[in-house]
Amino acid sequence: MAGYVIQRCLQAVVVMFVMSVIVFVGVYAIGNPMEVLIPLDAPQDVRELIIARFGLDRPLWEQYLVFIGNVAQGDFGRSFVYATPVLDLILSRLPATLELTLAAVFGATFIGVPLGIWAGYRPDAVSSKTIMGLSILGFSVPTFWVGLILILTFAVSLGWLPAGGRGPTVTVFGIEWSFLTPEGLSHLLLPAVNLSLFKLAMMIRLARAGTREVLLTDTIKFARAAGLSEGTIVMRHVLKLIAVPIVTVFGLELGSTLAFAVVTETIFSWPGLGKLIIDSITSLDRPVMVAYLILVALLFVTINLVIDLTYAALDPRISRGAAS
């Protein structure tokens, strides 16, 4: 097991290195930030001075090496626009996105998996067909439209919930959280629902497909022959047999939502990472883009590692197989 983890960590280092090169070159290709940052009427000597101060006069490979050297010391550079350290900027936006993402992904999983199991367990019931019909809707209706409809319905027409923003926050361990106050929770609800609909639909479909497949196996027939109750069969046998794909999608969704909840955050003016990256792209704020994308890559590498370790816990055949 330890060897397996070490091997995966080495792989992760390689992935991170390759990713950093791709990101650096890609961001360089997008455009020259100096054209946005320096006023057009600035004299040539001022212009050159500024470019030199940001180190942009040097060749790309040299810029990259300087960047890597700084990152090794925990310095991701300073934002061109805000002039603050990029890492601080990202970390200050992280809690907002984190709570939104966790609410959406956990909500989708804890509601979607039971619904999916039910739909797979009773495929012909009216309730199951309703669930499946709604899940198609969840897949096919675009997020931005649902977001607008949610705002229109619950904020504008009914006036039950706020239309946007984070609301009041409570500081715990030096980090600001919305979900700890009733007011903040009401702000969180609509964007979380909006963000979770697609994932909910996916979890339902995944759990249903798995359940239908598992129910046909001899394992379940044998459990029935032993007189196990249907509740025990679903909770102890089925749930564990369908867990592996669900955990995979859970992890990937967690990562991609953390990184790219852009649409929902924009619609609900949620001050999270998605808004930060969009703003940094429009203003060609290179250090923010680079640091953000590299941190996202790191996030995915970490999540994948955790998923793989979870597999081993869920399915004993995987861990012993990897060890031998």
Add this chain to the structure above:
Amino acid sequence: MNAPLLEVEGLRTHFFTRAGVVKAVDGVSFALAPGEILGLVGESGSGKSVTGFSLLGLIDPPGRIVDGSVRLEGEELVGMPTRALRRLRGRRIAMVFQDPMMTLNPVLSIGTQMSLAIRAHDAVSDKAARERSAAVLARVGIPDARARLDAFPHEFSGGMRQRVAIAIAMAHSPAVIVADEPTTALDVSIQAQILFEMRELARESGTALVWISHDLATVSSLAERILVMYAGRIVEEGATATVLRDPRHPYTRGLLDSLPATAEPGRPLNQIPGTTPSLLALPPGCPFAPRCAHASGSCREDPPRRAAAGRAYRCHHPLERVA
């Protein structure tokens, strides 16, 4: 003969598929005495496994028991509410399946699966269930049973897994165990062991066995009485020795002749011409007639069941007794 433990009468299990009605079991009747070992023999598709599953009420849609009765210790199982039936399954009537690779849950430990089976019927503590699991596993011949409770199925060989499945079936000392080809998926050397052990276990605990198999040789070494099934019906039944020595139905004769043990070395094996008929659209009359050397015009009508002196057969042209 003792009062029957299990009585099956006119059992019909049909599958309602899009292509039509498959009459997998079509009028099967037999009785099982306490502690008896009954062999149920037939080719693939003869309906023997479906018969086994029907006894426990484990027929999944589109299949359904459409007619007949299964009485276990006097209680009618056909049409019994699911809840009541569940309380009998595993406790009074249990089943062992064909492939031990598929029956055990790969992601639950042996101990967990045993405990689930024990606690399905007895409200005992987790610890007590583990104790009992270890005891039952030891009984079916698993060495170092207590330590192996935490092992997973993939750490066991095929034979060992089948022993675990047998242990789960034996956990509540049921009156009947339906064994659906439990040795078919195993190595030949293991087959004989499991066969012997199951017979001993059944004898010790007084459990009756319905041993389903396509392998006449296996069944003949085990069962006191055998039923020969063809196309969803029982075509011949009787004491094992009698049926093997003196088959009356041409189908039974064909099965016996195709046994490798009876063939001359170096010669091709005898076989029954043709294949088992599709159960979708069975023509009226004897279903074996198209493959039968003795068939005549009268075979277009259903042969009556002729019973005498503990044996019965359904054939218009029964074979003569061997003197």
